[in-house]
Amino acid sequence: MVRRRLQAVSVLLVTIGLVVLSTWHPAASAPRRTLVVAAFGGTWEEAMNRAVVKSFQRKHNADVVVTLPGNSATILAKLRAERNNPTMDLALIGGGLETVAAREGLFQKLNFNNIPNIKNIYDAAKSPVAGYGPSVAFSGVKLAYNTRRVSPAPTSWEVLWDPKYKGKVGFPNPDNNGGLMLIFLFAKLNGGSVENADPAFRKIATLKVNNPIFWTSSPAAQDMFVQEALWVSAMFDGRVAALIQDGSPVAMVCPTEGCFVTHTYANVVTGSKNKDLAEAFINEYLSVEAQAIFAQAAGYGPVNKLTRLPRKIAELVIYGEDDIKKLISLPWDQINQFRDAWVDRWNREILSR
Amino acid sequence: MSNVIPRGWPTGRPDRLLRLAARALRRLANAVLFRSRASTLIQLSPGLLILVALFALPLLFLAWVSLWRHSPNSFGPTPLTLENYRRFLFDGFFLRSILRTLQLGIVTTLVTLALGYPLALIMARSTARVRGFLLVLVLTPLMVSVVVRVFGWMVILGDTGLINKALLALGLIDQPLRIMNTMAAVVIGLAQVEFAFMVLPIFSALLGVGRSLEEAAATLGASPWRVFRHVVLPLSLPGVAAGSALVFSLSVSAFVQPQLLGGSSFFVMTTLMYQQITATLNWPFGAAIGFIILGTALLTLILLGVAMRKISPRRAGHAT
Numbered sequence: 001m002v003r004r005r006l007q008a009v010s011v012l013l014v015t016i017g018l019v020v021l022s023t024w025h026p027a028a029s030a031p032r033r034t035l036v037v038a039a040f041g042g043t044w045e046e047a048m049n050r051a052v053v054k055s056f057q058r059k060h061n062a063d064v065v066v067t068l069p070g071n072s073a074t075i076l077a078k079l080r081a082e083r084n085n086p087t088m089d090l091a092l093i094g095g096g097l098e099t100v101a102a103r104e105g106l107f108q109k110l111n112f113n114n115i116p117n118i119k120n121i122y123d124a125a126k127s128p129v130a131g132y133g134p135s136v137a138f139s140g141v142k143l144a145y146n147t148r149r150v151s152p153a154p155t156s157w158e159v160l161w162d163p164k165y166k167g168k169v170g171f172p173n174p175d176n177n178g179g180l181m182l183i184f185l186f187a188k189l190n191g192g193s194v195e196n197a198d199p200a201f202r203k204i205a206t207l208k209v210n211n212p213i214f215w216t217s218s219p220a221a222q223d224m225f226v227q228e229a230l231w232v233s234a235m236f237d238g239r240v241a242a243l244i245q246d247g248s249p250v251a252m253v254c255p256t257e258g259c260f261v262t263h264t265y266a267n268v269v270t271g272s273k274n275k276d277l278a279e280a281f282i283n284e285y286l287s288v289e290a291q292a293i294f295a296q297a298a299g300y301g302p303v304n305k306l307t308r309l310p311r312k313i314a315e316l317v318i319y320g321e322d323d324i325k326k327l328i329s330l331p332w333d334q335i336n337q338f339r340d341a342w343v344d345r346w347n348r349e350i351l352s353r
Numbered sequence: 354m355s356n357v358i359p360r361g362w363p364t365g366r367p368d369r370l371l372r373l374a375a376r377a378l379r380r381l382a383n384a385v386l387f388r389s390r391a392s393t394l395i396q397l398s399p400g401l402l403i404l405v406a407l408f409a410l411p412l413l414f415l416a417w418v419s420l421w422r423h424s425p426n427s428f429g430p431t432p433l434t435l436e437n438y439r440r441f442l443f444d445g446f447f448l449r450s451i452l453r454t455l456q457l458g459i460v461t462t463l464v465t466l467a468l469g470y471p472l473a474l475i476m477a478r479s480t481a482r483v484r485g486f487l488l489v490l491v492l493t494p495l496m497v498s499v500v501v502r503v504f505g506w507m508v509i510l511g512d513t514g515l516i517n518k519a520l521l522a523l524g525l526i527d528q529p530l531r532i533m534n535t536m537a538a539v540v541i542g543l544a545q546v547e548f549a550f551m552v553l554p555i556f557s558a559l560l561g562v563g564r565s566l567e568e569a570a571a572t573l574g575a576s577p578w579r580v581f582r583h584v585v586l587p588l589s590l591p592g593v594a595a596g597s598a599l600v601f602s603l604s605v606s607a608f609v610q611p612q613l614l615g616g617s618s619f620f621v622m623t624t625l626m627y628q629q630i631t632a633t634l635n636w637p638f639g640a641a642i643g644f645i646i647l648g649t650a651l652l653t654l655i656l657l658g659v660a661m662r663k664i665s666p667r668r669a670g671h672a673t
Contacts, residue, residue, distance in 0.1 A: 073631035080428060100634065104428055173617055175632040214617040220507070227513050229533075337425045340633040347625075348446055351618045 033062045035277045038075050038091040041068040043242065047297035051290040056281055064281070072097045072264075079106045079269065089272040090281055092136070094264040095177040096332030102129045107267040114279035117286035117304065124324050125303035127265060128332065135263035136285045137294065138301030138318040140327060141178045142252040142259045144235035144243075146228065157185075157255045159232055160207060167211040170224065170233025171204070173351070174343050175216045178234050180335055181260045183342055185328065189257055194334045197342060201349055214351060225250055241299035241316040254326060261318060261327035264300075295319075419640035428636070437641035447625070451649060454621040457536065458605040458653070461543045462551075462597050468544070469551035469596065474585075476552070477559035491549045499546070503613045506542050507533065510614070534616025542610035547603050551596040558592025559585070594661040598654050605650050622646045 037053075039045055045066055053064045069078045072093045079091060079101055093101060101107055109131035112118050118134060125135040145154055150165065160169045172178035183200045190199030213230060215221045222239045224230040226248055235252065243250045266285060268278040284290055291302035295309055301318030302309065309319055318324060394401075420433040441447045476487050494502065509515045510532040517529040532538050562585055570580045608623040615621070622642055629639030 071631070073634070076634075077630070097634075100425075103426065175628055216617060217613065220613060223504070223507065224511075227508075227511050229512050336634075339425065340423070340635050340638075343628060343633045347620065347628075351620075352446065353618055 033060075033274060033277055034065060035062055035090065035274050035281060036065045036067060036088045037281065038067050038069055038078065038088045040071065040092065043238070043298050047294050048285075050297055051293035052281070052285050055290070056284045059284070060277065060280055062277055076101055076106075080104070084271070086269045086271045088269050089274045090266060090278040091269055092264050092266055094135075094262060096180075096330070096336050098127070098132070098263075098265040098267065099129055099333050100336060101267070102127075102132050106270055107132055108270045108272075108275070110268060110279055110282070111275075114276060115283045115286065117283050120288075120305050121286060121303045122305055122321065122324060124261065124329065125263065133265050133267035133282060134286065135303050136266045136282070137264050137298070138261055138303060138324070139264070140237040140254075140259060140261050140301070140318050141181050141234055142237050142240065143232065143255050144225065144240045144250055144252045145232040146225065146230075147249045147251050149228070149231040153251070154232065154253060155256055157182075157234075157257055160212065161210055163210060165210070165231055167213075168229070168231035169207070169210055169212045170221060170230040171207065171212050171214050172221070172234055173214050173216045174339070174346050176218065177262065178218075178236065179346070180339070180342065181262075181328075181330060182234055183346075184330060184335060185258060185260075194331065194338060197338065197345075201345060204350055208350070237301075237317065238299040244316065245299075258326075258328045261301075261324060261329055415640045415643060418637055419644055421637040423635045423637045425634070437638045438645070440638065441642060441645055446620075450620045450622055450625055451645070453619075454605050454623075454646070454649065455653065457539060457543075457611070457621060458601045458650075460536070461540050461547065461604040462600045464540060464544045465548050465551040465600050466593065466597060469548055470555055470593070473552045473555035473559055473589075473592075476556050477562075491552050494546045495549055499609045500613075502546065503542055503609050506538070506545075506614060510538050510541070533614065534619070536615070536619070538614040539610050539619065542614045543604050543607055547600045550599040550603060554595035554599070555589055555592040558589040558595075562588045590661065590664060594657065598657060601653065601657070602650050605653075606646060622649070 039048055045068065048066070053066065056062070057064055067088060069075045072095050075091050075093050076097045078088070079086070082088070083106065091101075091107075098107075110133060115134075121134055125138070127134055143154060143157065143159070145159070147153070149168070150159070159165070160171065162169075172182065174180045174183060183197055183204070184194060185200075186203045187193055187197045187200035190203050192199035213224065213233075215224070215230075215233070218236055218239055221230065221233060221235060222243060225233075225235075225243055226246075237252060240250060240252045266282045268275050268282075272278060285294075286304055288304055288306045291304040291307040292309060294300065295302045295307070295317050296313050299317055301323075305321075309317070314320075318327065417430075419437055420435065421429075422431040422434050422436060424431075472487065472491070476484050479487070497505075507514075511517070512529040512531070512533065514533075516532065517526075520526045521529065532541075566584055566588075567580050570584050571577075575583070605621075606623060608627055611619055611621045612624050612627065615624075622645065626639050626642040626646065629635045629642060
């Protein structure tokens with residue numbers, strides 16, 4: 001009986017010991033905070049880790065958890081789903097969805113005193129809705145072409161209609177933001193507007209005789225360039241930069257009719273308990289050093305005016321005031337009103353066989 | 354029971370309590386399983402609760418969203434409307450996408466059935482070692498992410514891909530075959546992975562067919578073909594039905610393969626739904642398309658069930 005009681009006591013003591021051990025924190029260290037950042041996978045995440053996350057964690061005694069819901073649309077979906085109880089503190093979002101999210105109250109206005117680097121960014125990188133998060137990277141949509149197959153080097157979007165390249169020309173669908181941009185451009189060039197896109201659809205329909213490849217997924221289009229299923233197409237510049245760096249015979253040009261600049265904005269999620277930390281993260285992202293590392297690693301243009309890039313990188317990304325001025329910025333607010341109509345019309349008039 | 358309690362457990366009391374609890378549980382289980390029908394619900398309630406919370410509630414929410422009116426400038430409940438369903442169901446373009454979806458489901462089912470039945474038969478008739486090996490082979494494609502697998506197919510099926518290069522090198526063709534961006538590419542991409550879902554149910558149904566039945570038929574003078582046609586095949590039909598139902602539902606709800614292998618003009622319901630969610634941000638319409646997919650698939654499965662009951666000589670479930 002005595003032995004049994006001893007055993008019982010020892011079991012109890014061990015249990016208490018374990019409980020205490022598992023809940024005890026060394027009192028000396030200040031609590032480490034955690035910042036949850038929604039971003040994009042692949043090259044973007046790797047570059048962001050190298051350029052921003054590492055130095056931020058060191059400086060602010062915080063852990064950064066990067067979550068990857070997918071693209072801007074899936075990040076918006078997650079923001080909407082978590083509206084009342086967000087798990088993310090900071091979200092990267094672009095392609096016109098930043099205004100949708102800001103309008104729906106999914107983002108909160110920033111205290112720019114916590115983001116001193118904002119005074120060094122280009123005007124083009126400021127939020128389209130006043131008070132919200134800035135763009136952290138420029139990306140462009142330009143005309144990409146295979147240098148061995150397409151000569152002379154094209155200077156106009158009209159090259160897509162050139163019968164010499166029949167079957168090898170590509171065109172992004174409006175499911176991809178590149179497609180929306182081109183509809184906008186061809187509407188403008190042919191006397192139309194966002195409200196009246198008829199001229200664009202008429203013009204693009206004439207491309208069908210050249211047997212184009214209409215694509216949606218940028219990685220798939222990139223792959224088609226490697227396999228030479230595509231010789232010439234509008235492409236995001238980061239994708240082209242990756243192709244060039246991998247040694248593919250590809251180059252890009254901003255055609256005389258114009259090409260585009262788009263942004264990825266960093267915003268603090270409404271209801272985040274780490275607003276100050278998120279603002280510090282944005283500040284770190286905008287810093288000269290982070291912008292330079294990010295541009296080199298990811299192929300996106302720096303938004304900080306003071307960033308200096310080596311010549312090899314500077315040629316591949318959107319860089320400098322002159323470069324930015326040449327590019328068309330899109331009236332996303334207006335275009336968002338017509339996404340549904342354009343996609344529907346595109347399905348019927350351009351894609352249906 | 355007392356063997357379960359480790360020796361040296363403090364005092365005899367927990368031991369006794371445990372025994373009491375076990376007895377009570379056993380009585381409850383007996384009552385539920387064998388006697389009372391009302392208490393079946395009690396038994397099922399934990400599972401039901403999980404189903405309701407994780408399955409029914411999100412589905413109900415989506416059904417509600419599908420009745421909202423879309424606006425590009427706001428997202429939230431509006432006065433309810435059937436407009437989204439009307440838009441899809443009264444439009445030739447969208448109706449053609451339903452037909453193409455069904456076509457994709459049926460073709461993929463037939464292809465996996467034609468390839469899967471012989472394999473299931475071989476597996477059911479081989480030794481345990483061969484069977485295990487074949488089983489691993491059938492399941493391997495499931496272990497690779499669907500996107501990675503599809504990108505692999507893009508490399509193989511492309512104009513300058515493995516197949517076309519090989520055929521060109523052999524001089525069998527002088528123009529690359531167009532495989533990518535056709536229904537064939539999508540069916541190949543789907544069939545590869547859904548093969549397992551066809552083979553396994555048929556295999557398990559065939560295992561249930563005793564060799565003695567075949568021997569009896571053969572003794573009575575039936576040729577191998579007649580043994581198969583009149584004994585084995587009818588008894589394996591429940592497996593065929595289960596496999597077909599699985600492959601069909603997976604095919605009509607597949608998204609990655611049609612999107613990446615079918616090309617931009619290959620409109621099936623899932624790709625149209627995805628477009629509404631990610632490109633136009635018209636979630637209500639996307640949700641409505643989701644329910645139309647669900648309805649289409651359920652309707653087809655019910656028809657399949659009715660047809661199977663007509664063909665099958667015995668009630669389904671008996672042979673397995």
